[in-house]
Amino acid sequence: MLPLDPTADRGRRAWVPCPRCQDHRDCDLCRDGRTCPDHWRYLLSNQGSLLHLQCSTCAHLWAWDSGFGAGIRRTAP
Numbered sequence: 001m002l003p004l005d006p007t008a009d010r011g012r013r014a015w016v017p018c019p020r021c022q023d024h025r026d027c028d029l030c031r032d033g034r035t036c037p038d039h040w041r042y043l044l045s046n047q048g049s050l051l052h053l054q055c056s057t058c059a060h061l062w063a064w065d066s067g068f069g070a071g072i073r074r075t076a077p
C-alpha cells in the first residue's frame with residue numbers, strides 16, 4: 001500500500017499530470033484530456049485556485065495552481 005494522506009478520498013479526484021511519475025504520457029485518454037480511470041490524483045484540499053494533490057500511482061504530494069478562481073473546471077476540448 002502507498003502511504004496515502006489520511007484526507008485522501010477516492011470520491012474527490014482531479015485529472016492533473018503528475019510531475020513525478022508522469023504516468024499520463026503513454027495514455028491516449030490522458031493526452032486527450034479525458035477523465036482517465038487509471039491516472040487521476042487525490043484532491044486533498046484546495047485554497048482558491050491552488051489544489052493540493054496526491055498521485056494515485058506514486059503517492060507524490062504537490063500543489064498545483066489550476067488558474068481558476070474557485071472550484072474545479074475542465075477546459076473544453
Ligand SMILES: [Zn+2]
Pocket residue numbers: 018019020021022023055056057058059060
Ligand atoms: Zn505520480
Ligand SMILES: [Zn+2]
Pocket residue numbers: 023024027028029030036037038039
Ligand atoms: Zn490515463
